[in-house]
Amino acid sequence: MSRTLIVDYDAGNLRSVQRACHEVGLDAVISADPAALARADRVIFPGVGQAASAMATLHRSGLADALRHAITAGTPILGICLGLQISLTHSEEGDTPCLGLIDGRVRRFALDDPRLKVPHMGWNEVRVVRAHPVLAGIEPGDEFYFVHGYYPDPTTRDAVLAVSDYEREFCCALGVGNYVGVQFHTEKSGRVGLDLIARFGAWDGRFDAGGRS
């Protein structure tokens, strides 16, 4: 059976992701070992917290290089929340240079309506705008659980797989090659979220839209 590795870089509680993997029958381990990451069949890159401290930990531990290696090796990777954000080139959070697995920037919500709260927290609809094996099965009206003050803005518009609305439309899922990332906490989004993890567990890492930038 293939093994899923959940990247442990001291960024929040990863066990909720592991529990969700187990619920859908995935063999998932939590590991901070770059060598184990290089051997993994698939990788989940979760995280909550701040971009700068997360990046510092990734560099110090050697996990940043291991993630770059996994991208070129074609390993299916699922980024979640902060894991997705720091996969991009740069984050406005603390003006932080990030991993650059995907071309793009992470931007802070700048909202006109003073009644709208940041972070964007709660259940919101996710609309698929580009078909992808991992998002297949998400239907109109399906909602996922979000907690974030920043959102991903990939350079290549083809990379945008799904959007959500918070005053204006923002990218909440992106995919390039063997990388797919979601801004919402799919592990805390009930059945629709578990289904997404199950589909990631069955995905071979192929996606032919846009190509890696």
Next chain:
Amino acid sequence: MLSKRLIACLDVREGKLAKSVKFVDTKDIGDPVEKAREYYEDGLDELVFYDITASSDKRRIMLDFVEAVAAEVFIPLSVGGGVRTVADATDLRLAGAEKINVNSAAVQRPELISECAHAIGAQNVVLSMDVLRVAVSDATPSGYEIVINGGRKRMGVDALAWALRGEALGAGELVVNSIDADGTRAGYELTLTRMIADAVRIPVIASGGAGQPEHLQQVLTEGHADAALVASMVHFGDYTCSGLKRYLHEQGVKMRMRW
């Protein structure tokens, strides 16, 4: 846009659903893990557990309980009751709770809020406040006062001022629990809820007084609340989570309707 949230609250003592006035017959309510799973499958948006375990040496039982729920329920879990230190908060987080509720201990030592916000992230710290309607005075210009110990001890702290202070200290969310409305099943305290929801920039969860579906609709519209907390309404089977959500949806309140 964000949906409004339906949140169910379970009082737990040493891993079991607590008996209280509201829990006439615990056998009818059943095992809390089972109850949590049932609500989750019926469309509940978030779960709150209040640990009312009396002695601190029994806290391990609560942690095991949170772990058991987290293995079966894949929506946000919030846990409160007796959180006095950052270690209490981080232990509960490791067990599987997303959000930690602080209440009495934060009133007595407000820095607890900022310490928890620093340790686990502001968005995960919920300030739960028990509020009593009082005469307007210099100490309580809003006409509402903070009480602790289940409403028994008045603190001389103005509720609106405390909400703003909690937000400034780093609370990510507020639970506004009306002691006057609690247990009456006559509806939430709309004036109080709206006053606080309009004053802060963090989500407000209304608590206390829900007895009819209309009460939820009122507090989520007129009361300006982001979420409505229910307990006995669903525990005894008078209403279901899905039924309440369907009602709210039909009334035009934006709810998550697919699960």
